[in-house]
Amino acid sequence: MFRTLLLLLLAASSSHAGSDNQVLVFGGTGKLGSAVVRELVAAGHPVTVFARPASDRTRLDGLKVSYVTGDILDAAQVKAAFDGRDFRTVVDATARGDADDEFYPTAMANIIAGAKTGGVRQIILHGSVGAGDNIEQFPQANFGRMRSTLAAKGRAERLLIDSGIGYTIIRNGILLSADLPPTRTARLSTDQRLMRKVTRADLGLLTVLCVGNPDYMNGIWHAVDDSQDVPPQYR
Ligand SMILES: NC(=O)c1ccc[n+]([C@@H]2O[C@H](COP(=O)([O-])OP(=O)(O)OC[C@H]3O[C@@H](n4cnc5c(N)ncnc54)[C@H](OP(=O)(O)O)[C@@H]3O)[C@@H](O)[C@H]2O)c1
Structure with a gap:
């Protein structure tokens, strides 16, 4: 009898621990964001997706998520979106679409302001290699019209770093097709000179690795997969 009661209490406390690590995902309906959501759900995190009313949710079909x-x-x-909810982690996997480059700092400022109204401990930003000053690491690359986008993404990074909230910036290089399965060989590197190819599925797995992980708190990492080829200009 006593043992049954103890087991029930342990079960109740572990489910409470799970609900403590709720994750809010911005951009969860997109190609990268849906891969992130898929892996978060598989890892047992309660996930809420912030989506526009007209967002196409089909990439999330069959997944147990709230909206x-x-x-x-x-x-x-x-x-x-933060009112009355208890998110511990926020993931930003949005892309500007038809909006202008100011999308990135505006979106980040809004996320930070919302996160500060609750108990958010970590914001994970899926950014881009070349953001802000990082572009100087790639003098051989022709970023063309991406230059202003990368400058705006750098301002979003700076807002996040200065926010006072725990942060994890994952800079992505070249994203491979959303249809590709994970190689499971992708990793996060502190070497900010790396521009590499990574599948979105692997980025989903790397995001899960970062959630609540002190080893990936308050820093910038470049996503790398040594099993993918490296374009000549980035070798
Ligand atoms: N493609 C690459 O090689 C590459 C390389 C490096 C970094 N990245 C970065 O990776 C990130 C994700 O890229 P992706 O190709 O996976 O993006 P994507 O498929 O275009 O998804 C973008 C997501 O952002 C959401 N979104 C856009 N505007 C919004 C708004 N005003 N309010 C709420 N949600 C909004 C979209 O929602 P809807 O469903 O409503 O449209 C969608 O869920 C981007 O930051 C991109 O710059 C890409």
């Missing part, structure tokens, strides 16, 4: 609706460029709608 909040809103536009990330609307500060009040982002703040409302």
